Amino acid sequence: MPWLSYQKALNRALADAMAADETVFVLGEDVRAAASTVTAGLVGRFGPERVLDTPLSEQGFTSFATGAALVGMRPVIEFQIPALLFLSFEQITNHAHKFSLMTGGQCRVPVTYVVPGSGSRTGWAGQHSDHPYSLFAHVGVKTVVPATPADAYGLLRSAVQDPDPVVVFAPSAALARREDTDLAALAPVPLGSGRVHRRGTDVTVVAVGHHVQDAVAVADDLAETVSVEVFDPRTLYPFDWDGLTESVGRTGRLVVIDDSNRTCGIAGEVIATMAERVRLAAPPARVTRPDGAVLPFSPELDRATQPSRAQLAAAVSLVVKERP
Amino acid sequence: MTASAVDSAVGLYRTVRLVRRFEERAIELVRSGDIVGGIHPYVGQEAVAAGVCAALGAGDLVTGTHRGHGHVLAKGADPARMMAELTGRESGLNKGRGGSMHAADFGVGVLGANAIVGAAGAIATGAAWARRRLGTPVVAATFFGDGAVNEGMLLEAFNLAALWRVPVLFVCENNGYATTMRVDDAVAGSITGRAEAFGIPASTVDGQDPEAVLAAAREAVDRARAGAGPSFLECRTRRFDAHHTFEHVVRLRYRTDEELAGIRARDPVDIQGARLDAAVRAEVDEEVERVLANAVEFALASPLPDPLTALDHLYASGLRPRPGSGV
Ligand SMILES: Cc1ncc(C[n+]2csc(CCOP(=O)(O)OP(=O)(O)O)c2C)c(N)n1
């Protein structure tokens, strides 16, 4: 089977979505030249009317997409850097997200926002290294963070077809990931369904995005002493609470690794919900960015500010220490 | 050090040459892996930073951009500490916390490069307004690209600056492209027309000629000091190199071969260099090489920051954030 990269999977998902539905179009900065590679080949195949290079006017073109969606189009916006989500936060959360309810259900806003290269880009420093997925989950905008090429394909396809706004985070640290893939088997992955990457019996590790790879690696490292289940929610909002409850119900223990800042990050929500639903055998733990993290430039400092495998291994060891 | 004033013919040459060679040395360090994350080279645009900063006084302020090394150096920052910043060292201007896109040196009036396109114009406007209000008026120059003129926040800054007659100089470095997008495909109306719509006097100048930029910037700075408010300068320039050094690895096709072949036809270093005696020029060149050799050596010999200090300076109050792991 061919190797499919995460980036190529996103590219393929866009092309397939555009081929399947005439109302899908792509807009963003440098999307024709495909600076991110995610939009490569699209303008040649679908023409300039469906692949719009925008001026640097993020707030304007975000609401432009909302307008197009209100009357029947399915825009896909590519944001070059995660900070552009801060710039267009008002347009997404206060307009695109609210129109359906505010109009009493008269309209839908099927816009997809894709960020290829979210989180740290090592060396891009404070204003280019954010990972604000928890903000969107908090507001209630549908939020997905695929971990693998096949999921990147499947979740992006579902996002584009969804009748509501969806933000798709493609973590920088996952973009180069490649996977032996049966291309014919690529299919939409429903929003709100998690995935167990590795079965285990002692503890459930919930890992978001690129940290799924870290969790699987740590689980392998610890395999002789502890049996770790790795649960990838894939969609942070809506979250697969039933899937996770089933897992944590079996293992009784919970650790979360999440590239959000600690306060009000998705890890806190996962732990709170499991505390409400499951009688945990030991206090849970989370590995996140520090509170209020701004990623410093110098590479060692950048790394020190992100969740690490060592921290995850320590958290798992701590949580399993207390045997029932 | 060459002892000529920064606004003399020699001084301007020294600045453009310093910025050019700084960028070339920095590109080498990107290739060797000593600068992580790459840079947006300022190569080709040196006359803009040199001319504008030569029109400013030591106490005046500037804000820069993602393509900001030239602004920081031309305003007078130490090239060695700048290089140390790019290589992520504790001895860097920002103690290695900012890097290429956030280099700042408040000591020489650089309020920071800014990586968000169009974001710094309002910051410069607020700073210039406040210095007047505080009784210590200065002029602020804020640099931005042709891409930035389509950002609403910059247009809002024009309005505030004009409304409150703020002593700010808006400097648009029109290098013809925002990454891959041609300015003609991005700008409806005109660049100067945007400023004029707010009643801000605007002019277009040859951005390859340091003396032409200096003359136009001087007029604007004089006007600002006289209380006449903001001005707008469109500097027509060329970016000789990549949008970002990642383009050295991944080729993006947006400039024709023909355009690329002629791109260096008007080189600000040569334009200004031709105005000097060959011997004087050679002397400056030699001095610049010494300064940069020292800068690179200083940077690479400087210690890296301690990871335990990663979130030092996050809060001015000294508040220590909770770490990301442990209880
Ligand atoms: C608000 C914002 N949008 C997009 C980007 C990504 N980006 C960085 S530089 C750049 C192009 C900027 O073009 P221009 O303003 O002309 O400056 P130049 O790069 O030509 O110096 C883009 C799109 C950004 N950093 N900030």
Ligand SMILES: [Mg+2]
């Ligand atoms: Mg430009």
